[in-house]
Amino acid sequence: MSVIARLEPNKLSAEQELAALLAQGAGDGAAVIFVGFARPCSTAGRPVDLLVLEHHSTLTQLSLEEIAAGAAQQFDVSHVRVAHRCGEIPAGAPVVFVGAMSQHRRSAFDAADYLMDRLKTEAVFWKMSRIFTSSRLVASSFPPPARVPCTSAIAPI
Amino acid sequence: MKVLFYGRLEEAIGSRLDIDTPPALSVGEVRDRLANDYPHMGRALHPKRARACVGDRFVHDRYILSGEDTLEFLPPVSGG
Numbered sequence A: 001m002s003v004i005a006r007l008e009p010n011k012l013s014a015e016q017e018l019a020a021l022l023a024q025g026a027g028d029g030a031a032v033i034f035v036g037f038a039r040p041c042s043t044a045g046r047p048v049d050l051l052v053l054e055h056h057s058t059l060t061q062l063s064l065e066e067i068a069a070g071a072a073q074q075f076d077v078s079h080v081r082v083a084h085r086c087g088e089i090p091a092g093a094p095v096v097f098v099g100a101m102s103q104h105r106r107s108a109f110d111a112a113d114y115l116m117d118r119l120k121t122e123a124v125f126w127k128m129s130r131i132f133t134s135s136r137l138v139a140s141s142f143p144p145p146a147r148v149p150c151t152s153a154i155a156p157i
Numbered sequence B: 001m002k003v004l005f006y007g008r009l010e011e012a013i014g015s016r017l018d019i020d021t022p023p024a025l026s027v028g029e030v031r032d033r034l035a036n037d038y039p040h041m042g043r044a045l046h047p048k049r050a051r052a053c054v055g056d057r058f059v060h061d062r063y064i065l066s067g068e069d070t071l072e073f074l075p076p077v078s079g080g
Helices: A014-024 A059-074 A105-122 B007-013 B027-037
Strands: A002-008 A030-037 A050-055 A079-085 A087-090 A094-102 A125-133 A136-141 B002-005 B016-018 B051-054 B057-059 B070-074
Touching: A002 A059, A014 A030, A014 A079, A014 A094, A030 A105, A059 A079, A059 A105, A079 A105, A094 A105, A125 B007, B002 B007, B027 B051, B027 B070
Parallel strands: A002 A079, B002 B070
Antiparallel strands: A030 A094, A050 A087, A050 A125, A079 A094, A125 A136, B002 B016, B051 B057, B051 B070
């Protein structure tokens, strides 16, 4: 069993993440991966040049680890791998890689689905899209927040 | 004392403020002072909208700060 959750400040290579996942999963019968990319337009149809994912120096990594561990606990998987970008991400570039390996396919599908559902709502990021014209910033916007930050590992004191 | 902001709070206030704090100041009192200084961000600074964090742990508004603490205000996250 391996559970890897990694915050990536630089370019994310889906090919390298997949290779690393498969290298660990020899003997498994199924590998399911999902790769999310920065969309070149907003949900309102406006063009977006840059996605900015602001993160917290420690809580963001903790949230990724907690979500990855949750998948490993809940599903019959042998390997879970999460790599998530932070910082400035050009439109079209990979933002997130999730992968799960298991003996049978259903567990890996379910784990990957679970990972993405939680990452999209609970991972500690603050998202902003930016639009440029001739290298000049012309608009910044925050999408509606998903939820108040909380991880079970960080209890109020 | 150093106060850090994220997300919408950072855009409105800046990523960091250094504020003079009297002894035994609570998180709630810092929150009130900020809401007074940045009235347009009063709603965003409400305890239900921005969680306070000291030393990577969430704290209640009654938490008493020391001058060495770094206080962080985290608005709702947007997820990845």
